[in-house]
Amino acid sequence: MSVQAPVMGVMGVSGVALANPVTVANPVKMDAVAACGGGIEGGAIVSSAHTSSGVVLLDYADVVPGSDARLLEHDLSHMRALIDSAIDSVQSFYVKNPTFIGHQGKECTMHRRVCFLADPQDTHGYFYSKQLMQTTPITPECVALMEAVRTDFGVVCNGMLFNEYAPDSYISDHRDAKDNAHKVHDVFAINHGVSRVLRIKEYDYVTKSGCTKRNGRWWDFATREYTGLHMCGSDFQELLTHGIPKMAATPEGLRTSITFRLHDKERESKQYNSYIKGKRKREHASALVPDTQD
Ligand SMILES: O=C(O)CCC(=O)C(=O)O
Numbered sequence: 001m002s003v004q005a006p007v008m009g010v011m012g013v014s015g016v017a018l019a020n021p022v023t024v025a026n027p028v029k030m031d032a033v034a035a036c037g038g039g040i041e042g043g044a045i046v047s048s049a050h051t052s053s054g055v056v057l058l059d060y061a062d063v064v065p066g067s068d069a070r071l072l073e074h075d076l077s078h079m080r081a082l083i084d085s086a087i088d089s090v091q092s093f094y095v096k097n098p099t100f101i102g103h104q105g106k107e108c109t110m111h112r113r114v115c116f117l118a119d120p121q122d123t124h125g126y127f128y129s130k131q132l133m134q135t136t137p138i139t140p141e142c143v144a145l146m147e148a149v150r151t152d153f154g155v156v157c158n159g160m161l162f163n164e165y166a167p168d169s170y171i172s173d174h175r176d177a178k179d180n181a182h183k184v185h186d187v188f189a190i191n192h193g194v195s196r197v198l199r200i201k202e203y204d205y206v207t208k209s210g211c212t213k214r215n216g217r218w219w220d221f222a223t224r225e226y227t228g229l230h231m232c233g234s235d236f237q238e239l240l241t242h243g244i245p246k247m248a249a250t251p252e253g254l255r256t257s258i259t260f261r262l263h264d265k266e267r268e269s270k271q272y273n274s275y276i277k278g279k280r281k282r283e284h285a286s287a288l289v290p291d292t293q294d
Pocket residue numbers: 161163171176189198242243244256257259
């Protein structure tokens with residue numbers, strides 16, 4: 001059994017059938033969700049099912065037949081020590097609230113601490129919003145954890161992105177790049193620390209972002225410490241966004257996520273060249289700004 005079958009409604013802007021407007025739960029009652037291990041859809045807790053490869057939290061084929069997008073949850077309690085030491089090993093590499101120049105020259109901030117580890121021979125770094133996060137060479141503790149993730153869950157990966165969230169930190173709805181850097185579209189995330197909400201939304205092709213309550217569906221899941229969340233399927237990153245929103249009542253304490261992806265320097269070359277071009281353009285533009293100081 002997977003998530004409850006939705007009531008199908010109007011055709012959405014994306015061309016896929018969307019459900020009738022859903023009323024999304026107000027601040028999720030974390031305890032209730034964590035206790036059942038399920039998600040909240042339109043305010044109702046949906047069921048989850050155990051499979052040999054984890055618990056199916058969301059099977060999007062129930063919404064859009066033919067889709068292979070699924071969200072699975074895995075118990076990682078046997079990896080506690082590995083997870084703890086990997087997180088300890090990266091503490092000095094974090095960058096806090098990095099800023100970058102985004103769309104139309106707007107200064108944007110990433111509201112969290114982040115670092116990216118991989119072998120620089122495998123990748124130029126982590127690409128996001130036309131930016132590049134430099135690669136920190138991978139620590140032995142991270143190598144050990146990555147090896148365990150590969151062996152136990154068959155996740156093909158060579159890079160680890162750490163996101164650390166304080167109570168007021170968040171990551172906006174987004175889709176992960178599904179070409180260039182990531183040959184395999186699956187993203188495997190480890191949860192550590194306090195429970196936060198992972199929000200999955202249908203992608204709205206008009207606004208190029210997650211849907212609203214009126215034109216699509218969304219699901220909230222409580223992240224649980226020492227579990228892995230596996231966003232898998234060839235169309236997951238095409239049809240769905242994910243984010244960690246700031247809620248009205250976010251628990252005190254830190255949450256860290258470690259996401260594992262496969263990076264490929266050769267496939268990144270187009271993205272890298274366009275990043276370098278953009279960087280040169282920005283540097284050139286700022287060199288032309290007159291110095292107004294005495
Ligand atoms: O913190 C998380 O679980 C999500 C991180 C994320 O969205 C990402 O790395 O793309």
